[in-house]
Amino acid sequence: MTLTETEAEKTVGEVLREGIGFLEKHGMESARVLGERLLEGLLDCSRHELYLEGGRILPRETVETYFACLERRARGVPCQYILGKAHFMDFVFRVTPCVLIPRPETEFLVEKILEEAGMKSFEKGGPEILDVGTGSGNIAVSLAAYLPQAAISAVDISEEALEIARENARRIGRRGDARNAAATGIEFLKSDLFDRLPRTKRFDMIVSNPPYLSGEEMRNLPPEVSREPALALFGGERGTELIERLAAGAGDFLKPGGILFFEIGYEQGDMTRRLLRELGWREVEVFRDYCGRDRVVRAADFRSTACGTD
Ligand SMILES: C[S@@+](CC[C@H](N)C(=O)[O-])C[C@H]1O[C@@H](n2cnc3c(N)ncnc32)[C@H](O)[C@@H]1O
Known part of the structure; x- marks a missing residue:
């Protein structure tokens, strides 16, 4: 996914919708869950915050990073390796x-x-x-x-x-x-x-x-x-x-x-x-x-x- 100059400024809600759409287009099962998980991981927030803060403008670099993550996910890389972390019991573990x-x-x-x-x-x-x-x-x-x-x-x-x-x-x-x-x-x-x-x-x-x-x-x-x-x-x-x-x-x-x-x-x-x-x-x-x-x-x-x- 690439960004044009005018597309660069996007809100959390817009980016999430596009992300989910991108994963669906690539035939990914559970596209919504995956799109949310990657954005949550990137923004270090919880799922409900994605929706509460749907109107927040994201910096261009964050949008680019999210789109790069979506592409890696569409190529089969698990979310946890993309984000470098996984939840287990009450903790977040670094994973590679x-x-x-x-x-x-x-x-x-x-x-x-x-x-x-x-x-x-x-x-x-x-x-x-x-x-x-x-x-x-x-x-x-x-x-x-x-x-x-x-x-x-x-x-x-x-x-x-x-x-x-x-x-x-x-x-x-x-x-x-x-x-x-x-x-x-x-x-x-x-x-x-x-x-x-x-x-x-x-x-x-x-x-x-x-x-x-x-x-x-x-x-x-x-x-x-x-x-x-x-x-x-x-x-x-x-x-x-x-x-x-x-x-x-x-x-x-x-x-x-x-x-x-x-x-x-x-x-x-x-x-x-x-x-x-x-x-x-x-x-x-x-x-x-x-x-x-x-x-x-x-x-x-x-x-x-x-x-x-x-
Ligand atoms: C199924 S993973 C479990 C990793 C982690 N404990 C978990 O529950 O997610 C198995 C682990 O055993 C290690 N392993 C494989 N063969 C082994 C051996 N002969 N001796 C010691 N560790 C071994 C692997 O490197 C891997 O980290």
Whole structure:
């Protein structure tokens, strides 16, 4: 989209209408939502403010930037990569194409982890938690913000992802208070799953949103998802390679009775339940998300002395 001299001065309402029209012309589904989201992100305002302030004149540069964003969106770039930010839980995370865009399904995982943490007391006041495959740091940083007593470690195989995660930890901080940003205390480590962790390290909880798409799913990705890093999506040809490695290795890094929590694809519930039971995990549970689909797995360490419910 280009601007002529006379078109340069436009109001929020005009720009929004044109933006939505542009996306519709390019056959984009949910053109209104996308047009609004990009303008909200750019103006750093909420959706209703777009309408309340519909008559406000926008500077020419803002109009140009918005039109450039619309063009990138029409070429398949997700809004979050265009704007460089994504909402997760109560926070705004910086994202780049080096990290997965945090998903609402993963908020369900965080809710389950918080529920578990809230029901227990811990030796050191708060739980020691390891986040495996931290990506943008959305899980680890949210947990640090909500659980001020927790000691959190986070690993990822991608150094680029860890850089973004460190930045998010600094920006969001403990209790989501940017003034305390330096004090998140999250220990970030580049590691292939547990490879680089000290062999003596033990956690109360190991949590993860591992890559879990199969080869077949990778070959049929929606265009937006294909912009995300394959490393964050591809779980081996059957989709379960990382889940299998996680389930086989996590027990060595949990305290007795420690809990493993991880996200799965909605068709992986039965397979994961079977796998964990075969490996000796106890109290294996698969929780359904708000769409009624298998999504989060919880299992207790097999060396637990407590009675399992299985
Ligand atoms: C599905 S993404 C999850 C990112 C983030 N935790 C979230 O919930 O949005 C999986 C993450 O695991 C990382 N990863 C892939 N293979 C890994 C491995 N072998 N060891 C550690 N991290 C790995 C990827 O780089 C990616 O950041």
